[in-house]
Amino acid sequence: MAARLSTKADYEGLLQSYDTWLFDCDGVLWQGTQLIPGAKEVLAFLRKSGKAVIFVTNNATQSRKMYKGKFEKLGIDAHVDEIVGSAYASAVYISSVMKLPKDKKVYVIGMSGLEEELRDEGISILGGTDPADNVLGSFSLENWTPDPAVGAVLCGLDVAMNYTKFSKAFNYLLRNPGCEFLATNTDSTYPTAHGLLPGAGTVSAPLRFALGRDPLSIGKPAGTMLECIKAKHDFDPARTIMVGDRLNTDIEFGKNGGLATLLVLTGITKESEISGPNASPTVPDYVTQSIGDLRALIEE
């Protein structure tokens, strides 16, 4: 059973137990463009207390550089190296784990942040924000010359997803021998300040359905993002805690990596999913209402 945190002593125990704090962002630090009350103060306090702070987000619409801009806008300190996004992790996976040869290309259903991370890793891409693929309407194979160099299709959240992109991606996966089917992440929904929208998983869903085949998902809860963090930061998993709002991504990610886990209830997961008859089998180590609760540590 998860430990419910509520007293100053509870949060002090947490502070003494963990040196490295991994944070999911959407639903934990902010909701859309609105900061969670207290998030900024708590992060500043953790840093002042000598803790390492790392931001681990499945959001693949933005590159780490773009994401840093979001932190700045909200008044939170963050260095690019402290941000690990599934766009970056996908680029690292393709270049370093999958080792896609340099003469091969990736067909992307995704946005400019994903393209930026792929290009920064020296990966050649097709699709994405190319105006030719950002159209509404029918698609004909008759006038299309598929590129035999495409060795992977990568799907991230793309608010410009459309039939042309799906048709091309589908045909690459169908025709190009060995073409890998990858997803930055497969979050089913995307939390905003005004409610839920379809998440990144809905971008690969049409291809899953047409092909009868599932993508390899790079983001949380898979371990690739933890490998990306390990490559840049020294940390002891036994003294590291993952803070998130989603059981099937954040909390499972922490558990898979041997980290402690803290669930906050300011995002996707609701109280009914962690207690009562319909509780999920994924149980976080700790639960608190909001990251802002840790302000108890700061107040005199």
Added chain:
Amino acid sequence: MAARLSTKADYEGLLQSYDTWLFDCDGVLWQGTQLIPGAKEVLAFLRKSGKAVIFVTNNATQSRKMYKGKFEKLGIDAHVDEIVGSAYASAVYISSVMKLPKDKKVYVIGMSGLEEELRDEGISILGGTDPADNVLGSFSLENWTPDPAVGAVLCGLDVAMNYTKFSKAFNYLLRNPGCEFLATNTDSTYPTAHGLLPGAGTVSAPLRFALGRDPLSIGKPAGTMLECIKAKHDFDPARTIMVGDRLNTDIEFGKNGGLATLLVLTGITKESEISGPNASPTVPDYVTQSIGDLRALIEE
């Protein structure tokens, strides 16, 4: 095991056994805009022999009237009442089976043919070809007023599917109590003369994934289309044969309805799916290479 037809005597046996002939269209009579050689002559011969001919298509992008135009263009006789499409069947289902109250509306992800059939049944619709919903790019719940009268979301093949349509449909299904999730059909792929494209099932796939809930599919293999045929045509199931190119739609539809089934190999299903170690458990009564094979009946 399916009976393989190849001799004139085989086809004569078929002719004598069945009075009503149901035909799938794409992959059986034509591939995209190209007629299957002999299809026209075989259909004319069946009519001349006193057989009832009915066209049963999962294609929901066109109304029956529009589909009749396609037959005319290809030089095939067809009356609107001989055509049963999943767009029409969806409209009949919503008005006659589901009995959606007249003050309720359907949010449509689909094309003009689907809208036409719905309007002809007196159903109020939102979405579809509305220019406001046919846009590429982000969607915000902040500036959107959902319509509480939406009592169903209906997904058909829509080459203009996009994030705005998915976001609205998702929120109707999430927020409007009792809102039904319907699909005209869930064909995974769409055959064209130049290869496969994503099928109608890829339009409901993002919503399935975001909601963790499956739509009720109206088209083949479900029985609603057979009910629509029964409402207009007298026929004896024991003397009726369904001709199709797809095991999991056409052949299962025939079997579910107690009809005989004839598989042709000019469309989706390949030889490897009906024989050998990977054969499907769905076994048609008869198999022939092409509808054109029945020309054996015509030749002297």
